[in-house]
């Protein structure tokens with residue numbers, strides 16, 4: 569049985585992914601800050617015949633990725649899912665510093681450090697899978713969510729680059745890009761009233777996780793959930809950047 573480490577597994581897409589991996593008999597290491605929610609998830613999934621280790625940890629703290637890695641010494645992590653992430657709505661000039669740094673620490677730094685820590689053992693075994701959860705937000709600039717969109721652009725660029733470096737190593741790197749998804753994300757980000765969530769509609773966490781699960785198991789380098797999200801991501805490549813940025817702002821704005 570292989571072992572899968574999923575960050576951000578106490579709810580949303582990470583929780584749905586955990587269910588899919590448990591269903592297919594993978595042992596799980598689940599990470600998030602909320603110990604109580606993780607304990608509930610573990611209690612739900614253990615009866616499916618898999619071992620579930622729940623680790624309550626704030627991955628936004630500088631020491632956390634290394635601490636997590638050290639706690640798991642002696643355990644082979646076959647699949648790493650860097651899913652934990654959050655966004656924060658508002659004008660950059662008015663955004664509290666902790667929101668800015670918090671997004672960078674979790675969405676970029678923790679994801680990069682965890683990848684670097686768990687990768688060498690995968691390369692040595694000539695086997696392993698890493699899935700970094702980015703977003704369709706990563707394909708264009710995002711006024712009113714400037715830092716969040718930029719962190720996800722980093723995740724796409726970073727993941728595609730290392731997927732190339734690792735192409736003959738036996739390790740696959742998948743960058744998974746959901747579009748708007750019904751989870752706790754929009755409430756935390758303050759985007760529940762945005763046109764994106766109110767007018768364009770969001771996919772269910774379950775459907776999105778199914779797409780991510782398929783992508784990582786097939787070893788795809790880049791996967792976007794939903795045909796409409798794929799079309800939007802493609803269209804932004806050909807339109808003038810100023811126009812793309814203006815549309816991105818309109819979509820993020822709150823609608824009455």
Ligand SMILES: NC(=O)c1ccc[n+]([C@@H]2O[C@H](COP(=O)([O-])OP(=O)(O)OC[C@H]3O[C@@H](n4cnc5c(N)ncnc54)[C@H](OP(=O)(O)O)[C@@H]3O)[C@@H](O)[C@H]2O)c1
Nearest residue numbers: 576578579580581600601602627653703748749751752753
């Ligand atoms: N929902 C969307 O519309 C959407 C669209 C595109 C991409 N995404 C991406 O998908 C990923 C999952 O988001 P989601 O929609 O499932 O959001 P969610 O429902 O808010 O879940 C986020 C998960 O991350 C955990 N988490 C948050 N901060 C953490 C921290 N500092 N340390 C450790 N764990 C932390 C949360 O648990 P605790 O609160 O217990 O820590 C939770 O388990 C994120 O990377 C997000 O950017 C989401």
